[in-house]
Amino acid sequence: LDQQAIQAIRVYEDTLTKPPGSLGVLESIAAQLGGITGQAFPEVAAPKAVVVMAADHGVVAEGVSAFPQEVTVQMVANFCNGGAAINVLARHAGADVVVVDVGVAAPIDHPQVISKKVRLGSANMAQGPALTREEAVQALEVGIAVAGELIDRGYRLLATGEMGIGNTTASSAIVAAFTGQAAAAVTGRGTGLDAAAVGRKAAVIDRALAVNRPDPADPLDVLAKVGGLDIAGLAGLILGAAARRVPVVIDGFISSAAALVAARLAPLASGYMIASHCSAEAAHRRLLELLGLKPLLELEMRLGEGTGAVLAFGIIDAALKTLREMATFESAGVAKGEA
Amino acid sequence: LDQQAIQAIRVYEDTLTKPPGSLGVLESIAAQLGGITGQAFPEVAAPKAVVVMAADHGVVAEGVSAFPQEVTVQMVANFCNGGAAINVLARHAGADVVVVDVGVAAPIDHPQVISKKVRLGSANMAQGPALTREEAVQALEVGIAVAGELIDRGYRLLATGEMGIGNTTASSAIVAAFTGQAAAAVTGRGTGLDAAAVGRKAAVIDRALAVNRPDPADPLDVLAKVGGLDIAGLAGLILGAAARRVPVVIDGFISSAAALVAARLAPLASGYMIASHCSAEAAHRRLLELLGLKPLLELEMRLGEGTGAVLAFGIIDAALKTLREMATFESAGVAKGEA
Numbered sequence: 001l002d003q004q005a006i007q008a009i010r011v012y013e014d015t016l017t018k019p020p021g022s023l024g025v026l027e028s029i030a031a032q033l034g035g036i037t038g039q040a041f042p043e044v045a046a047p048k049a050v051v052v053m054a055a056d057h058g059v060v061a062e063g064v065s066a067f068p069q070e071v072t073v074q075m076v077a078n079f080c081n082g083g084a085a086i087n088v089l090a091r092h093a094g095a096d097v098v099v100v101d102v103g104v105a106a107p108i109d110h111p112q113v114i115s116k117k118v119r120l121g122s123a124n125m126a127q128g129p130a131l132t133r134e135e136a137v138q139a140l141e142v143g144i145a146v147a148g149e150l151i152d153r154g155y156r157l158l159a160t161g162e163m164g165i166g167n168t169t170a171s172s173a174i175v176a177a178f179t180g181q182a183a184a185a186v187t188g189r190g191t192g193l194d195a196a197a198v199g200r201k202a203a204v205i206d207r208a209l210a211v212n213r214p215d216p217a218d219p220l221d222v223l224a225k226v227g228g229l230d231i232a233g234l235a236g237l238i239l240g241a242a243a244r245r246v247p248v249v250i251d252g253f254i255s256s257a258a259a260l261v262a263a264r265l266a267p268l269a270s271g272y273m274i275a276s277h278c279s280a281e282a283a284h285r286r287l288l289e290l291l292g293l294k295p296l297l298e299l300e301m302r303l304g305e306g307t308g309a310v311l312a313f314g315i316i317d318a319a320l321k322t323l324r325e326m327a328t329f330e331s332a333g334v335a336k337g338e339a
Numbered sequence: 340l341d342q343q344a345i346q347a348i349r350v351y352e353d354t355l356t357k358p359p360g361s362l363g364v365l366e367s368i369a370a371q372l373g374g375i376t377g378q379a380f381p382e383v384a385a386p387k388a389v390v391v392m393a394a395d396h397g398v399v400a401e402g403v404s405a406f407p408q409e410v411t412v413q414m415v416a417n418f419c420n421g422g423a424a425i426n427v428l429a430r431h432a433g434a435d436v437v438v439v440d441v442g443v444a445a446p447i448d449h450p451q452v453i454s455k456k457v458r459l460g461s462a463n464m465a466q467g468p469a470l471t472r473e474e475a476v477q478a479l480e481v482g483i484a485v486a487g488e489l490i491d492r493g494y495r496l497l498a499t500g501e502m503g504i505g506n507t508t509a510s511s512a513i514v515a516a517f518t519g520q521a522a523a524a525v526t527g528r529g530t531g532l533d534a535a536a537v538g539r540k541a542a543v544i545d546r547a548l549a550v551n552r553p554d555p556a557d558p559l560d561v562l563a564k565v566g567g568l569d570i571a572g573l574a575g576l577i578l579g580a581a582a583r584r585v586p587v588v589i590d591g592f593i594s595s596a597a598a599l600v601a602a603r604l605a606p607l608a609s610g611y612m613i614a615s616h617c618s619a620e621a622a623h624r625r626l627l628e629l630l631g632l633k634p635l636l637e638l639e640m641r642l643g644e645g646t647g648a649v650l651a652f653g654i655i656d657a658a659l660k661t662l663r664e665m666a667t668f669e670s671a672g673v674a675k676g677e678a
Contacts, residue, residue, distance in 0.1 A: 017417055018424050019405065019530035023646070024619060024639030066358065067676035074673040078356055083666025085357050091664075092657050191358035191676055280363060298637055299654070300363030307362070314653040315638070318431050325430075327422025334413040337406035337530055 001035030001271045009034040009323065016326040017334050025296060026319040029274065033320060036247050036272055044320045045157035045247065048095040048313055049150055050306035051237050052079060052086060053143070054113075055103035055229035056121030057166030058130065062204045064169045066192045069121075073106045075163050079305075080112045086161055086305035093313040095159070097306075098150065102142050103229030104164075116142040122228045125173065125208040129225045136224035136232050143236020144243075151244045157313070158241050158248045159276070160255040161306020164230040165191075168281060171257035173205045173226035175283055177214040178260060179290070182206065188253070188282030189302070219264035227261065234258035239265065242272035249274045249316070250293065251309035252302065253281035259291055274316065277301060277308035340374030340610045348373040348662065355665040356673050364635060365658040368613065372659060375586050375611055383659045384496035384586065387434040387652055388489055389645035390576050391418060391425060392482070393452075394442035394568035395460030396505030397469065401543045403508045405531045408460075412445045414502050418644075419451045425500055425644035432652040434498070436645075437489065441481050442568030443503075455481040461567045464512065464547040468564045475563035475571050482575020483582075490583045496652070497580050497587045498615070499594040500645020503569040504530075507620060510596035512544045512565035514622055516553040517599060518629070521545065527592070527621030528641070558603035566600065573597035578604065581611035588613045588655070589632065590648035591641065592620035598630055613655065616640060616647035 009031045014020045021027060033042040054076050060069045078084045079099045082091075090097045100114045105121030118138045122130040131139070150158060168190040175186045183205035189198055205226075212225035223232055235258040241248040242262075250259045250273050263270045275293035278285055280302040288295055296312045329336050348370045353359045360366060372381040393415050399408045417423045418438045421430075429436045439453045444460030457477045461469040470478070489497060507529040514525045522544035528537055544565075551564035562571055574597040580587040581601075589598045589612050602609045614632035617624055619641040627634055635651045668675050 016424075017414065017422060018642050022530070022640065022642040023424065024641065026638060026640065065676075068674050071674050071676075074671070075356065078666055078671045078673060081666065081671065083356060083664075083671050085355075085362065085661055085665055088661050088664040089657055092653075092660050191361070296638065297635070297654075299365060299635065301361065301365065302363065303357050303361040311654065311657055314431075315636075315650065318428055318650055321431050322424055322427050325422075325427040326424055327417055327420065332413070332417045332420065332422050334417060335407050335410050337404075337410070 002038040005034040005038050005040050006031045008040045015328045017329055017332050019337060023322055026322055029316055029319040030323040033247060036245055041324055042320055044317050047155050048157040049098050049155045050086060050090055050095055050159040050161045050310050051098045051100060051146060052161040052163055052306055053100050053102050053230040053233035054163040056105035057164055057170055057228050058122050058124035059126055059169050059204065060166040061124050062126050064201045064204055065165050065190060067165050069105060069165050072163055072165050073104050073108060076104060076108060076113060080110050084305060085303055085307050089307050089310045093310045095310050095313055100146055100233060102139050102233040114146065118229050125212065125226050126204050127211065129212055130228055131224045133220060133224045136220055139229045139232030140236035143233040144240035147237045147240025148244065151246050156246060158246060159306050159309035160234045160237060160248065160251050160258065161309060162230040162234060162254050162304055164228060167228055167230055167254045169201055169205060170226060170228040170231055171254045172283060173208055174222055174257045174261065175287055176205060176209060177222045177226055178216050186283035219261050223261050231258045235261040238262040239269055242269040247272055247274055249276050249309040249312055251276055251306045252279040252304055253284045253287065254304055256284060256287045256291060260287060263291060276312035279308065341377040344373040344377050344379050345370045347379045354667045356668055356671050358676060362661055365661055368655055368658040369662040372586060375584055380663055381659055383656050386494050387496040388437050388494045389425060389429055389434055389498040389500045389649050390437045390439060390485060391500040391502055391645055392439050392441050392569040392572035393502040395444035396503055396509055396567050397461050397463035398465055398508050398543065399505040400463050401465050403540045403543055404504050404529060406504050408444060408504050411502055411504050412443050412447060415443060415447060415452060419449050423644060424642055424646050428646050428649045432649045434649050434652055439485055439572060441478050441572040453485065457568050464551065464565050465543050466550065468551055469567055470563045472559060472563045475559055475566065478568045478571030479575035482572040483579035486576045486579025487583065490585050495585060497585060498645050498648035499573045499576060499587065499590050499597065500648060501569040501573060501593050501643055503567060506567055506569055506593045508540055508544060509565060509567040509570055510593045511622060512547055513561055513596045513600065514626055515544060515548060516561045516565055517555050525622035558600050562600050570597045574600040577601040578608055581608040586611055586613055588615050588648040588651050590615055590645045591618040591643055592623045592626065593643055595623060595626045595630060599626060602630060615651035618647065
């Protein structure tokens with residue numbers, strides 16, 4: 001990050017007609033975006049896109065989700081028809097929805113879907129590795145390539161989204177693998193399990209960890225053995241955005257698991273992340289702490305797709321507009337305080 | 340509130356293509372707006388306005404603020420010129436800023452300011468009542484009248500904002516008076532006091548409470564003795580909006596103190612309130628709990644003016660759009676889960 005730009009923004013913010021620091025996180029975001037872009041007056045980032053990585057998870061065979069696997073491909077169709085929550089919220093935010101098939105367990109042939117299928121869903125991690133190391137790298141590279149293409153097309157702010165029945169199971173497994181915590185401590189309701197089903201889901205994750213023994217010091221090993229193609233694609237998207245100095249807004253639990261993989265692969269990538277919300281999924285707050293990120297929104301959402309991330313777009317725009325458009329004490333003839 | 344509309348919305352929300360309840364607070368807001376308007380598909384509320392009640396506080400003579408009193412009138416000019424944070428954020432939200440002089444301690448003659456001055460600032464509450472009971476009623480009626488005029492002009496969503504050097508002191512005094520807590524427990528940094536100055540400010544509030552002995556069972560008595568004209572105007576605005584079944588978004592600490600006065604005067608008014616954010620001011624979280632409101636945003640803001648409230652407008656619009664625009668499981672051909 002450009003520390004000089006950050007410092008210049010911090011100084012300028014204190015000349016604006018408000019008590020110093022009183023815009024709180026808005027001031028921090030403006031400074032962060034200055035650090036990312038190297039601009040002392042960062043422009044409101046546009047155009048914006050949310051990238052929805054879609055993939056299936058073999059672990060659904062263990063009964064870890066309240067929804068059947070075919071919902072992944074059905075929801076991809078819903079995204080293409082504009083009827084899903086992410087379509088509504090992206091329209092509201094003035095952002096485009098980019099859907100990537102990185103591993104849905106059914107053929108998808110739709111002009112609106114970027115087809116980058118690595119394989120037809122991951123394998124069942126309760127019985128062996130979800131992916132080979134090569135497949136995990138391939139899915140990472142899909143994300144890096146998509147970020148590059150979007151940035152080449154002019155996008156200046158990206159957000160992460162996903163669709164994949166079973167992907168909270170993989171996300172909890174990743175958190176457990178990196179932290180050494182028991183699965184029960186980091187496993188939640190996903191799309192709506194009851195307490196007994198959450199217990200069974202945690203047991204499946206413990207089994208996956210015991211069978212695969214992912215090495216927490218080797219993020220690729222964790223990603224391959226207990227991750228998934230959507231998560232790998234998002235980790236790549238984050239790395240690709242950071243490498244091109246484009247900020248990336250992190251959605252909920254699954255996106256944050258991908259962000260953790262990205263941060264372990266390339267710690268400097270964290271500076272390009274903006275956490276959008278803290279979801280209702282049990283371990284999300286812990287995951288955000290691991291990332292060192294503070295969420296902008298707390299709306300008890302637990303939908304994924306990028307829905308929380310695009311809601312945060314409006315807050316980010318607002319932060320930049322206050323920096324760019326507010327009067328200074330001097331220009332407005334307002335007396336400064338002692339503070 | 341129209342319980343039938345709320346129930347109809349809750350049932351319909353579970354037919355939309357998402358796990359039941361997974362849009363969290365967005366689903367609750369949509370239902371609340373249905374209850375307020377009596378519509379099963381509430382329209383996105385527009386036009387919107389934030390009402391900035393401006394007034395001065397005699398208690399500033401005790402040195403309770405980091406900014407001098409003339410900043411109130413200087414900031415009113417800044418609002419008229421469009422250079423304050425509230426102007427920037429209201430433009431961002433597509434909302435109008437309505438400035439009301441309900442008691443600034445200087446003459447104001449500006450075509451953009453609604454002139455409703457009750458008196459030239461309140462008296463110093465550390466020495467006697469801030470206002471007479473009649474003045475408090477008059478300021479309440481200003482707020483009720485402004486709400487009525489705006490609603491007659493077509494506004495469908497209002498927000499509270501204020502400008503008045505010294506008004507966190509009055510707000511903390513109101514919270515202390517209603518709860519019986521010592522001032523130290525509910526007094527914060529305001530525009531930026533250091534710890535020693537916060538201690539002096541709390542001592543001033545304790546003195547005001549001892550001198551005036553406001554009756555917590557008589558909200559008008561509390562409002563008159565240790566409140567202020569801006570706070571009374573906002574309490575009236577909230578009551579006026581609720582009486583006309585128009586939702587009102589509550590900004591930060593001072594607005595929430597006004598909301599508490601309104602709720603004590605007319606408990607049913609609470610159903611028409613939407614809490615926008617939890618500010619960095621020390622006792623705001625406690626105040627929101629007293630109101631039974633959950634804030635949408637946690638951005639460590641402490642600026643007032645209505646800045647947090649207008650930031651929440653985008654979230655409220657988003658909530659209504661998901662209700663109105665999302666596909667159902669049936670229309671999208673998506674399988675429902677077991678949840």
